[in-house]
Amino acid sequence: MTLLERDPHAPPTWQGSVPVTNRYTFGLAGDRFFRAIKEQGRILGTHCNNCMHTYVPAATFCERCLNQLDDWIDVGTVGEIVTYTLLSVNYDGSSRTSPELVAFIRLGDGGLIHRIEEVNSEHVFIGMQVEAVFRPPAERQGSILDIAYFKPYP
Amino acid sequence: MSKRKVAVVGAGMTRFVRRAQETGKELSWQAVRMALESCEMTMDDIEAVCLGTAPDAFDGVHMKGEYLSDGAGAWRKPYMRSYVGGGTGVFVPIQAWYHIASGLFDVCLVVAEEKMSSYYPHAQAAFLTIFDHTTERPLKPNLLWIFALEMNRYMHTYGISKADIAQVAVKNKRNAADHPCALLGDKNITVEDVLNSEVLAWPVNRLDVSPVTDGAVALVLAAEHVAKRITDKPVWIEGVGWSLDTAHWTNRDLAYPRYVEYAARMAYEMAGIKEPRKEIHIVEPYDPFDYKELHHLEGLLLADRGQAPQLVADGVTSRNGDMPVCPSGGLLGVGNPIAAAGLMKIAELFWQLRGEAGARQVPGHPKRGLAQAWGDLMQVGTVVIMGR
Amino acid sequence: MTVKIKNFPGTSLSEQDIADGKVFSLHDTMRADFGWDTGVAVGRYLAALKEGMILGARCRHCRKTVVPPRQVCEWCYRPMSDYVPLQDTGIVNTFSLCYVTWDVQRIKEPEIPAVIEIDGASPLHGILHKLGEIDPKEVRIGMRVKAVWKPTAERLGAITDILYFRPILEGQP
Numbered sequence: 095m096t097l098l099e100r101d102p103h104a105p106p107t108w109q110g111s112v113p114v115t116n117r118y119t120f121g122l123a124g125d126r127f128f129r130a131i132k133e134q135g136r137i138l139g140t141h142c143n144n145c146m147h148t149y150v151p152a153a154t155f156c157e158r159c160l161n162q163l164d165d166w167i168d169v170g171t172v173g174e175i176v177t178y179t180l181l182s183v184n185y186d187g188s189s190r191t192s193p194e195l196v197a198f199i200r201l202g203d204g205g206l207i208h209r210i211e212e213v214n215s216e217h218v219f220i221g222m223q224v225e226a227v228f229r230p231p232a233e234r235q236g237s238i239l240d241i242a243y244f245k246p247y248p
Numbered sequence: 249m250s251k252r253k254v255a256v257v258g259a260g261m262t263r264f265v266r267r268a269q270e271t272g273k274e275l276s277w278q279a280v281r282m283a284l285e286s287c288e289m290t291m292d293d294i295e296a297v298c299l300g301t302a303p304d305a306f307d308g309v310h311m312k313g314e315y316l317s318d319g320a321g322a323w324r325k326p327y328m329r330s331y332v333g334g335g336t337g338v339f340v341p342i343q344a345w346y347h348i349a350s351g352l353f354d355v356c357l358v359v360a361e362e363k364m365s366s367y368y369p370h371a372q373a374a375f376l377t378i379f380d381h382t383t384e385r386p387l388k389p390n391l392l393w394i395f396a397l398e399m400n401r402y403m404h405t406y407g408i409s410k411a412d413i414a415q416v417a418v419k420n421k422r423n424a425a426d427h428p429c430a431l432l433g434d435k436n437i438t439v440e441d442v443l444n445s446e447v448l449a450w451p452v453n454r455l456d457v458s459p460v461t462d463g464a465v466a467l468v469l470a471a472e473h474v475a476k477r478i479t480d481k482p483v484w485i486e487g488v489g490w491s492l493d494t495a496h497w498t499n500r501d502l503a504y505p506r507y508v509e510y511a512a513r514m515a516y517e518m519a520g521i522k523e524p525r526k527e528i529h530i531v532e533p534y535d536p537f538d539y540k541e542l543h544h545l546e547g548l549l550l551a552d553r554g555q556a557p558q559l560v561a562d563g564v565t566s567r568n569g570d571m572p573v574c575p576s577g578g579l580l581g582v583g584n585p586i587a588a589a590g591l592m593k594i595a596e597l598f599w600q601l602r603g604e605a606g607a608r609q610v611p612g613h614p615k616r617g618l619a620q621a622w623g624d625l626m627q628v629g630t631v632v633i634m635g636r
Numbered sequence: 637m638t639v640k641i642k643n644f645p646g647t648s649l650s651e652q653d654i655a656d657g658k659v660f661s662l663h664d665t666m667r668a669d670f671g672w673d674t675g676v677a678v679g680r681y682l683a684a685l686k687e688g689m690i691l692g693a694r695c696r697h698c699r700k701t702v703v704p705p706r707q708v709c710e711w712c713y714r715p716m717s718d719y720v721p722l723q724d725t726g727i728v729n730t731f732s733l734c735y736v737t738w739d740v741q742r743i744k745e746p747e748i749p750a751v752i753e754i755d756g757a758s759p760l761h762g763i764l765h766k767l768g769e770i771d772p773k774e775v776r777i778g779m780r781v782k783a784v785w786k787p788t789a790e791r792l793g794a795i796t797d798i799l800y801f802r803p804i805l806e807g808q809p
Contacts, residue, residue, distance in 0.1 A: 106673070106679070107671040107672060107673055107674065108671070108672045108673075108674050109669075109670070109671055109672075110670055111667075111668055111669045111670065112666075112668040112670065113668075113739075114665065114666040114668060115666075116663070116664050116666075117654075117661050117662070117663050118661060118662045118663075118664065119649065119654075119659055119660070119661055120659070120662070122647070124660075125660055129660070236660040237662070
């Protein structure tokens with residue numbers, strides 16, 4: 095048999111998986127950012143006076159000038175939609191019964207990716223003002239999901 | 249081939265801890281900030297950034313190079329991430345070296361970061377992927393196997409005992425007691441402590457191994473004309489070398505790391521070194537396990553084969569000896585955040601050769617040092633030689 | 637410089653800090669399932685294991701026989717010219733007694749991984765496998781060992797078609 099011929103009895107593929115489980119800490123700024131969401135229902139950013147830039151989610155340092163950021167600001171819970179999309183399939187490829195609206199919402203000079211609800215998809219537009227809807231305090235865990243979704247504002 | 253002279257002009261590092269609250273980005277930023285402050289430079293002075301970090305699986309973030317780029321100061325700058333397993337920490341400064349030696353850039357930032365604690369419950373399980381997926385993983389191997397198998401072969405080939413090897417762990421952990429960032433420094437540890445520690449995979453005991461660690465290190469490299477303006481004590485990179493052996497690790501001699509020798513020869517030739525044992529004053533070989541320091545000293549041609557343990561027994565490798573080895577405390581004492589560990593050794597040589605290593609200072613005004621790292625499936629050797 | 641700095645950055649956390657909720661944490665698992673192509677050379681190797689044979693490959697130019705087989709000789713970069721059936725016996729090149737599993741669980745009876753130089757391959761060329769049917773205290777480098785195979789019907793074409801290698805005792809083949 096020549097070198098390049100495949101042996102018909104050889105198993106063609108080897109099945110396996112790579113086990114990766116992680117436990118992430120949120121970092122110095124991340125911890126304070128999520129604590130504010132959980133305990134106070136507030137969204138915070140950090141402001142760099144050198145670059146005049148407010149980071150949301152809050153960051154420990156300015157990536158533009160590497161200064162430490164100690165200026166914490168409440169950026170409110172209302173922002174405008176920078177861009178959005180309608181998801182018709184789940185991430186594993188299976189179909190959804192109803193499409194999900196996901197948007198990038200401007201807060202400070204950054205923003206959050208989140209779901210948009212309580213609105214018909216035809217009425218959503220770039221530039222639209224939306225407001226965060228928080229879960230009841232008892233249900234919050236210090237997670238981005240402590241915000242249930244964003245809805246049209248006012 | 250004309251290469252410009254390149255010097256290390258600044259260095260910084262975080263403490264090496266078992267688990268850090270900081271994210272990988274924050275660790276990188278802390279090290280970078282310290283490195284810049286140490287030579288009074290800002291991000292505006294930095295022209296390019298080279299970052300080294302080991303498998304994405306540890307931090308649990310895909311495309312870790314991009315993820316860490318903001319903490320590494322790479323915003324809107326030319327940026328490259330390299331990864332050669334444990335060899336990364338000494339490879340990434342080589343990458344930055346040729347960025348500058350080629351004439352393309354004048355000032356380059358080098359960063360190495362690792363956050364192994366993110367891998368849950370224990371980072372060791374991630375190393376399962378290092379083995380061949382079809383011919384080895386079905387045996388459910390773990391990383392300890394490779395080291396234990398190599399250590400046993402080394403011991404058997406030269407008739408070296410565990411007690412001989414344990415001396416290295418004792419030396420390094422005692423040295424590390426003087427390092428402010430160390431995780432496992434211990435002024436009072438003895439050979440008995442090491443031999444009596446829990447057997448993990450004979451002949452490897454718990455105290456023969458360096459721990460899972462989080463940490464980051466950063467350096468600033470500059471071309472000659474810039475270096476001379478910034479500091480009156482630049483530390484020049486005089487030689488670099490790197491080499492790779494076969495990934496079929498069961499098909500080569502485990503008792504001798506010839507890939508380290510090839511990398512070392514490349515570096516010695518570039519530095520014009522003819523008698524390394526006389527011309528190298530400080531050695532920082534990679535020591536994730538205590539026997540590796542001995543193994544690597546032989547591969548670096550600084551000891552005859554099988555004779556490295558004698559150098560340790562004779563006190564030659566202690567800080568006051570003729571050829572200090574791991575005055576920093578090495579990985580065994582300071583910690584082993586895979587990529588940052590190698591760069592820590594380069595930072596150590598930087599401080600030692602400038603006389604700034606405090607309690608760890610090697611006496612006698614050392615002029616030349618060598619740092620070496622090793623990794624992948626025990627097959628990559630990376631070497632950097634630095635001098636004043 | 638290390639002399640002048642008193643405080644190095646980096647905040648250490650303990651398991652208790654996380655258990656007490658002093659800091660937030662998030663668990664996540666990555667799904668990474670693969671169907672790897674075995675490749676031509678390893679495919680032949682696995683097929684041979686199913687037949688109860690260990691296969692190597694030989695480079696005539698370098699006069700080297702390697703195991704597992706591969707398509708290209710690493711030394712001279714020519715195609716490996718021949719597949720060579722090897723013995724299922726060999727010598728223990730190195731071994732370890734491992735009391736910890738891959739996911740850091742302690743076990744009482746050690747596993748005995750070893751590199752076994754296979755008879756028929758070039759010196760120092762072998763495979764990773766485990767030893768069995770032996771008291772851990774009796775294992776020595778240089779021992780002669782022989783593969784113990786799964787019954788034919790149970791073989792899949794995998795390295796685990798060999799259960800382990802056992803010592804060859806006096807008088808045994």
